[in-house]
Every structure is written in C-alpha cells, then in structure tokens.
Amino acid sequence: MSLTEDLTRLFEDAFTALNLPAEYAAVRVSDRSEMAQFQCNGAMPAAKISGKPPRDIAAEVVARLKDHPAFKSLEIAGPGFINIHVTDAFLSEHVQDVHLPHLAEHNETIVLDYGGPNIAKSMHVGHLRTGIIGDTLRRILKAAGFNALGDIHMGDWGTHMGILMMDYIRTGEEHVVMDCDLDDPVAVQALFDDMYIRYPKASGAAKEDESLMADARTATLNLQNGEEPFRSMWQKIRDVSVRAMERNYGDLNVWFDIWKGEADAHPYIAPMAEKLKEQGFLVQDDGAWVIPVEKNDDKKKVPPLILYKRDGAVMYGSTDMATIVERVQDFNPARMIYIVDQRQSLHFEQVFRAVRLSGIVRDEVELTFAGVGTMNGTDGKPFKTRAGGVMRLADMIEMARAKALERLNEASLALEMSDSERLDVASKVGIAALKFADLQNQRHADYIFDLERMTQFEGKTGPYLLYQAVRIKSLLRKAGMHDIEHCSFGSLLLQISETERRLALFLTHFPDVFKLAVKNYTPHVLCDYAFSLAQEFSSFYGNCHILSEEDEGIKQSRLFLCAQTLFVLTQTLDLLGIETPERM
RNA sequence: GGUCCCGUAGCUCAAUGGAUAGAGCAUCUGCCUUCUAAGCAGAGGGUUGCAGGUUCGAGUCCUGCCGGGAUCGCCA
Numbered sequence: 001m002s003l004t005e006d007l008t009r010l011f012e013d014a015f016t017a018l019n020l021p022a023e024y025a026a027v028r029v030s031d032r033s034e035m036a037q038f039q040c041n042g043a044m045p046a047a048k049i050s051g052k053p054p055r056d057i058a059a060e061v062v063a064r065l066k067d068h069p070a071f072k073s074l075e076i077a078g079p080g081f082i083n084i085h086v087t088d089a090f091l092s093e094h095v096q097d098v099h100l101p102h103l104a105e106h107n108e109t110i111v112l113d114y115g116g117p118n119i120a121k122s123m124h125v126g127h128l129r130t131g132i133i134g135d136t137l138r139r140i141l142k143a144a145g146f147n148a149l150g151d152i153h154m155g156d157w158g159t160h161m162g163i164l165m166m167d168y169i170r171t172g173e174e175h176v177v178m179d180c181d182l183d184d185p186v187a188v189q190a191l192f193d194d195m196y197i198r199y200p201k202a203s204g205a206a207k208e209d210e211s212l213m214a215d216a217r218t219a220t221l222n223l224q225n226g227e228e229p230f231r232s233m234w235q236k237i238r239d240v241s242v243r244a245m246e247r248n249y250g251d252l253n254v255w256f257d258i259w260k261g262e263a264d265a266h267p268y269i270a271p272m273a274e275k276l277k278e279q280g281f282l283v284q285d286d287g288a289w290v291i292p293v294e295k296n297d298d299k300k301k302v303p304p305l306i307l308y309k310r311d312g313a314v315m316y317g318s319t320d321m322a323t324i325v326e327r328v329q330d331f332n333p334a335r336m337i338y339i340v341d342q343r344q345s346l347h348f349e350q351v352f353r354a355v356r357l358s359g360i361v362r363d364e365v366e367l368t369f370a371g372v373g374t375m376n377g378t379d380g381k382p383f384k385t386r387a388g389g390v391m392r393l394a395d396m397i398e399m400a401r402a403k404a405l406e407r408l409n410e411a412s413l414a415l416e417m418s419d420s421e422r423l424d425v426a427s428k429v430g431i432a433a434l435k436f437a438d439l440q441n442q443r444h445a446d447y448i449f450d451l452e453r454m455t456q457f458e459g460k461t462g463p464y465l466l467y468q469a470v471r472i473k474s475l476l477r478k479a480g481m482h483d484i485e486h487c488s489f490g491s492l493l494l495q496i497s498e499t500e501r502r503l504a505l506f507l508t509h510f511p512d513v514f515k516l517a518v519k520n521y522t523p524h525v526l527c528d529y530a531f532s533l534a535q536e537f538s539s540f541y542g543n544c545h546i547l548s549e550e551d552e553g554i555k556q557s558r559l560f561l562c563a564q565t566l567f568v569l570t571q572t573l574d575l576l577g578i579e580t581p582e583r584m
Numbered sequence: 585g586g587u588c589c590c591g592u593a594g595c596u597c598a599a600u601g602g603a604u605a606g607a608g609c610a611u612c613u614g615c616c617u618u619c620u621a622a623g624c625a626g627a628g629g630g631u632u633g634c635a636g637g638u639u640c641g642a643g644u645c646c647u648g649c650c651g652g653g654a655u656c657g658c659c660a
Binding site: 026039299302311315371407429442447520524531543548583 | 600
C-alpha cells in the first residue's frame with residue numbers, strides 16, 4: 001500500500017465512524033508543500049450533505065485521528081482543508097517499501113496496437129509518437145501485472161501495394177523484386193531503396209492517370225485473392241520491409257510481441273462477412289457492402305463502415321474488424337487499446353460500433369482509442385525536412401545520435417572511454433533525448449518537435465535524467481556497492497534534514513503516479529515524476545555531503561536515499577523505454 | 585456548414601473541481617582546490633482567448649462567442 005493509501009485508510013475509518021461517506025476521505029499529496037505534506041479535502045463535500053459547517057467536521061475528524069502515531073501534525077486551514085504532516089518514522093517505513101503496485105487481477109491480456117507502418121515505404125517521423133507511446137504503455141501495463149502484448153499491425157494489404165506492384169510490372173522490372181536475396185543485406189537495402197524512390201512516383205502517377213489507378217485497384221484485388229505474381233512479389237516486399245522495421249524500432253528500443261499485419265486478418269474477413277450478412281448487419285449500399293453504425297441519439301453523422309468496396313476489394317475498416325476477430329480468437333483479451341493518430345478517431349468509432357453491434361466483442365471487453373497528437377515543426381505545422389519533404393525515421397534517429405556525440409565532445413565527457421563505448425553512450429543519450437521529448441507531452445495533444453531544443457541537454461530532458469542516474473551510480477560505486485541496481489539495504493535515520501525529508505517524501509509518491517499512468521494511459525505523468533525526482537535528488541546532492549560524511553549513521557542513511565532514488569529513477573526510465581548507461 | 589480537439593509566463597509545456605496556477609528554456613544575481621557545473625541556490629515574468637452560468641470552491645464542468653487545427657463513405 002502506498003503512503004497516501006495508508007493515510008486514506010485511516011481517514012476512511014474516521015469518516016465512517018462519523019457517519020460520513022468514506023469516498024470523501026481521500027488523502028492526497030498537498031499542492032501547497034510549504035503548508036503540508038498531505039491533505040484531505042473531504043470535510044467540505046461532507047458539510048454539504050450533513051448540513052454542518054465544514055470546519056466543525058474537519059475538527060471531528062482530526063479529533064479522532066490526532067493521537068495516531070503516523071501523524072506529526074493535523075491542522076485545519078481555510079474553509080476546511082485538513083493539512084497533514086507525518087512522522088519521520090512513518091515516512092521511513094514507506095521509503096523502504098517503495099514498489100510498483102500490482103494492478104492486474106487475473107493476469108488479464110491486453111492487446112496494444114501501436115505500429116501501423118506500411119510495407120514498401122520508409123518509416124517516417126509520423127511513426128515516432130505512436131511507437132514510443134504505445135511501447136511505453138505496453139511496458140507500464142506489463143509492469144502492473146497484465147499480459148500486455150504489442151502488435152505492430154503493418155499496413156500490408158491496401159491499394160498502395162497494387163500501385164507499387166503494377167509499377168514494377170508495367171516497367172518490366174519485376175525481377176528487381178523477385179531476384180532479391182533476403183540473406184544478402186546489401187541486396188535487401190538496395191530493394192528497399194528502390195521501393196522508397198519508386199513508390200512516391202508511382203503513387204503520383206496513379207493519382208494523375210485514372211487508368212493507372214484502375215490497374216492498381218485490380219492488382220490489389222488480385223493480391224487479396226492470392227493470385228500470382230502478386231502474391232510472391234508481395235511476400236518479398238513484405239520480408240524486406242520487415243527487416244527495415246526491425247532496425248528502426250530496434251534503434252528506438254520499441255518492442256512488439258506480435259508481428260502481424262492487415263494481410264493476416266484477411267482469412268477472417270469472408271467468414272465474418274458471411275455471418276454479418278446472416279445477422280442482417282451487412283447490407284448492400286450503392287454497390288458496396290456496408291455496416292450501418294449510426295445511432296438514434298447521434299449528434300454527428302457517422303458513416304457506415306465499408307466492408308467491401310464497389311469493386312469487391314476490402315478496406316482498412318474490414319481488416320481492422322477482422323483483426324479484432326482474430327485477436328479475440330487468439331488471445332481473448334480483456335482490453336484492446338489503439339495507440340494511433342488522433343485523426344483516426346472517427347474510423348475507430350465506426351469499427352468499435354460495428355464489433356459491439358454484431359457481438360464480435362462482448363460488452364465487458366474494453367475497447368480504447370488512445371489517440372495521439374500530431375508532431376509539428378517549430379512553425380506549428382506538420383513536421384517537414386528543410387527541403388519540405390517527410391523526414392525518414394532513420395535519419396532523425398541518426399541526427400539525434402550525432403548531436404549527442406557532439407555534446408559529449410563539447411563537454412569533454414566520456415573521454416576515457418573506448419570508441420565503441422562512447423558511441424554506445426552517445427546513442428543512449430540521443431535516443432533518451434528523442435523519447436523523453438515526446439513522452440513528456442500529453443498523449444492526445446499536438447506537440448512541437450524541436451531537435452535543436454531537445455538536444456540542448458539542459459533542463460527537462462532525457463539526458464538530464466540519465467546524468468542524474470549515472471551520478472548516483474558513480475557515487476554508489478565509490479561507496480563500494482556493486483549490485484547497485486538491487487541494493488535494498490539500510491534505512492532512513494530518524495533525524496534528517498529538510499532536504500532529505502523532501503526527497504524521501506517524493507520517493508513515496510511513486511506508486512500513486514504509476515497508478516495514474518495506468519488508469520489514464522498517460523505516460524507523461526511518469527516523465528513529470530522522473531524529472532521532479534531528479535531535481536529533488538540534485539538538490540539533496542548539492543546540499544548534503546555523502547561520501548565525506550563522518551557520522552557513519554548519517555552516511556548510511558544518505559546512501560540508502562541514494563540507492564532508493566536510483567531504484568525508482570531507473571525503474572521509471574525503464575517504464576519509459578529509456579536505457580541508462582553505466583557512466584557518461 | 586455539422587462534429588471533435590486545442591487556446592495557460594516572451595517560447596515549449598504541466599496542473600484526479602481545491603488554498604497564493606507550476607516547471608523547463610530565455611533574461612538577471614550568486615556558487616566549481618569535496619562525491620560528474622549536462623549541476624545547485626535565488627530573482628523577475630500571468631486578467632488561464634472573451635462573456636455569462638453551475639457551487640462552499642472553476643484553468644478544469646455547462647452555454648454562447650473569438651481564434652487555430654482535425655475530420656465529415658468506396659485512400660490509410
């Protein structure tokens with residue numbers, strides 16, 4: 001139980017004894033730290049229903065609790081706030097017991113969908129947010145005890161495949177695809193580069209020329225029906241693309257448990273459609289087969305979900321529905337969470353309605369659209385390269401790493417390292433900068449991506465956090481502790497300075513912050529926490545001698561604080577998918 | 585035009601309906617013969633877009649405006 005939960009329990013007892021609803025008893029961290037460590041605001045709403053003045057109620061609550069050993073002081077302030085200070089002994093117990101709470105009840109499965117890169121195309125900056133945030137949510141839910149599974153859900157089944165394949169066929173260059181040796185990295189890269197240049201041209205041409213587009217649609221349909229040479233070409237294109245994705249996501253330390261795509265859901269579409277037709281949910285409309293999903297009380301117009309287009313081909317709504325059928329069959333998940341671009345909200349509303357309506361997903365299964373905002377450039381418009389094009393993800397990662405290395409050089413850090421260790425540190429610092437800059441923003445909001453700013457390595461950045469963590473590691477090594485990731489030793493002295501108390505208090509907030517992140521699917525609260533923790537530590541580090549402290553008891557107590565800070569900080573960075581180097 | 589999201593310090597962003605709205609950057613003042621100065625201690629900087637409403641209490645909830653963005657059936 002966290003410290004606030006422990007206090008809430010005590011207050012609940014008091015409220016209940018006074019015939020007041022326990023739900024008002026919640027104790028929270030005070031937002032006026034100079035006045036209190038914790039606060040309870042329940043006297044005010046309780047006053048409303050009991051007709052007594054709030055300060056009188058607060059006084060009754062305080063009277064019941066004031067002799068409890070947890071409290072150093074209980075004061076009533078303002079209209080009826082109860083301001084709480086706890087004893088250092090109580091605090092000490094909780095600092096020792098800081099841990100990740102287990103929140104899953106029965107190891108429920110949660111499928112997270114946060115990939116969506118198209119095959120045959122380079123991954124670009126648009127894949128950064130969903131990948132990073134989705135992976136972090138996966139880590140958070142897994143840490144909370146859920147069987148959390150990330151699915152990449154590649155875009156490998158749409159019209160873009162037809163456009164690309166028809167271009168190879170029309171120019172008589174199918175061999176460029178078919179002759180590629182998958183075991184030869186150079187050949188794989190060459191094919192990938194070819195597709196990267198070819199697709200935009202082919203796509204542009206198809207938009208200009210209706211006959212090209214018609215051919216592409218036909219090719220798409222033929223592919224979906226398993227016909228050659230489309231099927232073989234497609235397989236090769238997919239294999240090559242997966243290698244590129246593995247490298248990009250690997251560089252970002254973004255993990256997927258399931259490497260499936262729209263194509264894998266294809267076999268489920270026809271049987272699903274058959275059943276939907278029998279049930280009367282699937283109807284023909286203007287040549288297409290659609291599922292009407294509007295409701296009587298809709299304020300907006302919700303268009304039907306199109307399962308089969310006029311030409312008989314399927315669309316992404318079809319594959320998204322069928323993927324849900326597949327996931328229910330394979331994993332029987334308690335929740336399915338989509339971490340995708342906010343702009344797809346209407347689409348997923350249609351999909352969710354369709355699967356609920358038809359009973360594919362039971363009512364008790366949670367379907368969540370966790371939309372993410374757009375990444376904009378410093379001009380506030382969607383992020384572009386200086387040339388005005390879309391920046392490849394690989395290029396962006398390289399820029400972040402190069403900048404990090406430059407900074408290490410400027411600061412004359414990591415000089416004594418071997419070249420390989422130095423590059424590894426630079427890579428970790430660069431990736432940390434990239435990920436932390438993204439994760440610290442609210443998930444659903446757009447944010448401005450400023451490479452210059454985030455690679456400044458000052459203030460609220462990933463590198464600052466790594467720096468603090470590495471400082472602690474270094475200090476603990478000097479103190480002769482080697483298994484510094486797992487040292488749970490010692491305890492807090494009962495006579496501590498205000499600086500130490502602040503740090504200790506802050507450490508106890510960790511379980512509550514974690515719970516909040518799980519509840520709302522909001523990693524940014526963990527970023528905020530990690531940064532504030534690092535600041536608290538830095539303040540402690542600057543104000544308290546540790547290794548040179550002569551009083552052995554004080555020294556041990558401070559080393560304990562260092563170890564607990566490192567434990568919580570690395571744990572938090574871990575949840576954010578950020579790796580901490582041993583030194584830098 | 586309908587619907588949804590956003591509007592908070594010069595800039596980038598926080599703030600489960602709680603007290604005097606907080607951080608970082610930038611600006612200014614101090615601090616490196618002691619554990620990593622990518623740091624610490626401190627200062628200045630606000631009519632939370634505007635106007636109403638709900639209530640003990642509103643940046644937060646409701647209504648209406650203003651400004652920005654997204655989206656509105658055969659692309660994903």
